[in-house]
Amino acid sequence: MPDLRFTLVTPERQLMSEDVYMVVVPGSEGEFGVLAGHAPFMTTLRDGNLSVIRKEGAAPETIRVSGGFAEVGDNGLTILAESAEA
Structure with missing residues (x-):
């Protein structure tokens, strides 16, 4: 299976932009x-x-x-988070 392009961005900076296998996201509905x-x-x-x-x-x-917000599209998954920390 091809990889998923995952991008994680906060107002301060882009934290990640790479190909991964899978991402599990905490959506507002689950x-x-x-x-x-x-x-x-x-x-x-x-x-x-x-x-x-x-x-x-x-x-x-x-x-x-x-x-x-999370957006899944043709280019993969983009997360625009208010804040993020590893």
Whole structure:
């Protein structure tokens, strides 16, 4: 399966922009996982943890996010967070 382009941006800077296997996002309506080829949509985020899985079968890396938006589109997943910390 092709990789998912994942970009994480805060008002201060771009924290990440790379190809990963999967990201689990704390959406305002509940957590959701995104793999390459996911259907396009946009949602708000709740405060919580992003789980970034770089390679299939790898342990997830956790990034704490507060507020913002998630957009899944043809170019991958973009998170625009109010704040984020590893």
